[in-house]
Every structure is written in C-alpha cells, then in structure tokens.
Amino acid sequence: MTDTADLKTLFDAAVAQSRQLPERPDNRTLLRLYALFKQGSDGDVSGDRPGMTDFVARAKYDAWAELAGTDAATAMRGYIDLIEELKG
Structure with missing residues (x-):
C-alpha cells in the first residue's frame, strides 16, 4: 500500500x-x-474559523485544524482504517 495511486x-x-x-x-x-x-x-x-453561533461548521473546522501538518497519505490511511473498523 505504498504506491500513491493504490x-x-x-x-x-x-x-x-x-x-x-x-x-x-x-x-x-x-x-x-x-x-x-x-x-x-x-x-x-484554510480560511477563517467559523463564528461561535455556527456550531457545526466550527466543530468541523476545529477537528480538521487538529490534523494540521499531517501528510495526505497518513490522513488517507487513517480514514481507510477508521472506515474498516466501522464496517465491523
């Protein structure tokens, strides 16, 4: 699973x-x-953090911001692993 296309x-x-x-x-x-x-x-x-009254957008922004600096491949592997876990 090292190939980027894969x-x-x-x-x-x-x-x-x-x-x-x-x-x-x-x-x-x-x-x-x-x-x-x-x-x-x-x-x-990227972009400005949503305001206090937009709870959902703010939570999404904050969750994404926590991963700042994580390379795309690592994030993709994390997503794949989490979906596999959720599938059971």
Whole structure:
C-alpha cells in the first residue's frame, strides 16, 4: 500500500463505503472522519474559523485544524482504517 495511486484508490473506495455503513457513527467519529477526509483531500485547514453561533461548521473546522501538518497519505490511511473498523 505504498504506491500513491493504490492509496488513492483505496481512499476513494473507503469514501464510497462510508455511505453504506451498517449504522450511523456518533458525532465524535463523524468529526474524525470529516477531518481525515479533508486533510487527505485538501491538506491543512484554510480560511477563517467559523463564528461561535455556527456550531457545526466550527466543530468541523476545529477537528480538521487538529490534523494540521499531517501528510495526505497518513490522513488517507487513517480514514481507510477508521472506515474498516466501522464496517465491523
């Protein structure tokens, strides 16, 4: 799984599988999935942190910001592993 193309293929498959999980993950896990996906796809968080009244966007931003500096391959592997764990 060291080849970048293979990793991207596995990542894309995990994204598709995330829509077919046997049950909806809890909010903490959903935030982790979001952050790993964004870090693996887009790199470090950018833009301004959402305001206090936008709770969901702020939580997503903060979860993604916690992964700042994590390389895309590591984030993708983390996402793939978490989806595999959630599949059971």
